[in-house]
Amino acid sequence: MRPDKSFQGLILALHAFWADKGCVVLQPYDMEVGAGTFHPATTLRALGPKPWKAAYVQPSRRPKDGRYGENPNRLQHYYQYQVILKPSPANLQELYLASLEAIGIDLRLHDVRFVEDDWESPTLGAWGLGWECWCDGMEVSQFTYFQQVAGIECAPVSGELTYGLERLAMYVQGVENVYDLNFNGREGDEKVTYGDVFLQAEKEYSRHNFEHADTAMLLEQFRMAESAAAKYLEAGWSDDRSRHLMAQPAYDQCIKASHVFNLLDARGVISVTERQSYILRVRELAKACGAAWLATEAGGTPA
């Protein structure tokens, strides 16, 4: 499986590389999220004192980015490859560059640059400093040192790498249209393209996201997720409020609320002023979940 011949080969090469660096290779989180950062393996594990290294692919949904399969670069569903290293090692940049070599990018032939890009997620109450990584003028990754997540200072600081897999694959395969990507590395009859796998889905979901998603239901779902999160958070606290026993189920509801908000936004039913208040509501959930996580064992509170 050569990383420059197939989409799955690229993923496998990254798995092999980061597994070799001591990361736990996780599977995608089983909920709809807007980015790999939402996976609890990043959001929650970035909090608290315990070291953590993980790598995984995360299918990411951005309902507004749907283009009915007509734009060669934009998708409402795509894959991010996410690496989180806590504490961020001193040689994180070197590790990242070595991972590019591992997927076939010759660093004496291609111009790789770290260009300022400060990352912020208003819904997660998170921000960090870092770069977008350019390869010959194309942004192929995001590189961030988390400073704050869920409104809580990160100490130690995690380093987060996010590879845009489709872009990177288009680059190494030399393909101009995402749907032309070779997915399985076979040729002729056995070849499966990215379009074979996802083009129909892009069309269907674009219709759904922009035209048919049931907004009354979604508005209700947002409220339900919000109140469920509050309920689970409250129920999870020990009597003396020193420990929390249900941070992750509560956080699931936060993820749900965030995705429902994105769908509502794509349907254009949220005004500019309301938008801000929805973001704040999700952020409040994220903050409460982060605080709860710190009171769990994995969050650094011994049993």
Place this chain on the structure above:
Amino acid sequence: MPDLLLELFCEEIPARMQAGAADSLKKLVTDALVERGLLYEGAKAFVTPRRLALAVHGLPASQPDTHEERKGPRVGAPQAAIDGFLKASGLASIDQAKIESDPKKGEFYVAHLHRHGRPTPEVIAEIVPAIIRAFPWPKSMRWGTGSLRWVRPLQSIVCTFGPETEEPEVVPFEIDGLRSGDVTRGHRFLSSGAIRVRRLDDWMTKLEAAFVVVDRERRKDIILADARDLALAHGLELVEDAGLLDEISGLVEWPVVLIGAFDEGFLDVPDEVIRATIRANQKCFVLNDPKTGRLANRFILVSNLAAKDGGDAIVAGNGRVIRARLSDAKFFWDTDKKTNATVPLADRLAKFQNVTFHEKLGSQFARIERIAALAKTLAPLVGADPALAEQAALYAKADLRTEVVGEFPEVQGLMGKYYARLEGLPEEIALAAEEHYKPQGPADRVPVAPVSVAVALADKLDTLVGFWAIDEKPTGSKDPYALRRAALGLVRIVLDNGLRLKLSEFVEPDLLAFFADRLKVHLRESGARHDLVDAVFALEGQDDLLLVVKRVEALGRFLRTEDGKNLLAGTKRAANILRIEEKKDGVSYGGGVDITLLHEPEERALADAIAKAGPLIATALSAEDFEGAMGVMASLRAPVDAFFEKVTVNAEDKALRANRLALLADIRAITRQVADFERIEG
């Protein structure tokens, strides 16, 4: 004399912060050295994406020795006083103090404190870590398990000190586990391994050999020269862009300039859009074709790598990204043209009802309507057709809803112009769409077409009046809505076009004062004296900027003459005396001179001159003949001078004194017809 070399090596520093960081490092270190008695001959800072460095040349090997004599209590003073003295002066016992005597105080103790200057490296080892910890980055971060903050993770520090002829020593210090040393690294990809450095020249030479040009200005020179050459070799001209050059020089340690091409079909898209796409997203230069006067289908990129294939892969990669970006831009441009052909832009204004301009200032739609009404009102004052000005204002913001402007906000206005022309609207409307945003900065031109002027004034006035009403005025360095720029823009439009506008009809006094401030800044930049502007604005009802400037200019010329200088001195003298005497007497003088009490010929002459000059000045001023008014003022100089020379104001006789003070008040009053002379410096 020894030199200091300091290099702070870190992960990539944002380009926009580099120049400021170099200046700060130089200032902070040299100030700290000087403060500690370490004078130097020269200093130069360097910055690349990965290093911030400073060389300080000609430092002494140690601080100068100091000697201080500290006087203590008299001999035989209470023990508490002696103990206090010992503690304050650092002496171990009173025997170490000398006894001196003074005819008044008698015998007392004196501590002679000699301090040996500390060796310079010791001082450096103390100041550099403190500077690193408190470095003024616009944004800084932590990393790993540490608590140190830097712009991005700090990886190593070179700090050496020593004379030119000898092996310099490492100035040892540690900061968050990072030890200073004499080892650096070269280019990320073109060099490998540690590089030991001694001092500035050695550091520069070795880094250059390791593919790092440490001097930012030199990188800029290289990029510019190579880009021009490469353009020339293709028969094209580089479209120069100082901001882009600045940014690019902060993204590379080893600039390699390359040229690439894109499909000619993209040239359908307006040049400005192509340039905005290529500049903003790809940080590449575009090229002009002198044969067509338009952009060529080429771009210049600056890579950070001398690639082993000569850059072919880099050019191909960048070309692909630019192609994708231009396809987007072309798609937006074509979509806009198609949409506008079906529903003209101006018919889509209603959509602005859903766009908030500012939470407290309502929708963009309401704002457009306000601007249109104002443009209509202003039109006759600037020589524009009111209906056309209103129509142009309604159209001016319409392009904000187009795809191209949505993607590239920097071409707002310009796209409005193109779309207006495509729709066959009058050229005045097309021009106003582009020009009503002008002037954007000091280098930008001022609109002169009357319709553009009307819309530009209306746009700026509405912005200023609105933000003033909700109390969002600029404070200190904070001016998020660029209100200073808007006010200065208005000032320039008024002056450059010679417009007569009574601003108080449009703005409240506080905002008028803001215009006065902007006018001062503007005039100061063109060499006028700000105190003269103050002196004119201090008068009642000065709300016509053009007249204010004319008056300031006439006043400036008058004050350069002998008559002007002397009259100013005389008026100030009169005002000073009045201020003192009025305070003393608790009354305000003025309200007329009693001629029967004028005894001396000089005071009679002065009273006559003032009586004659008053109406003449008033007539000249009402005819806006400021030169004429100044000419009349000049006639006052001789009588004022003579008065002060011959007449005693503070006469014994109370009535006489009061009358003379009233005469002084008349001097003050008559000069105030022209300007408040008390506010003029000199």
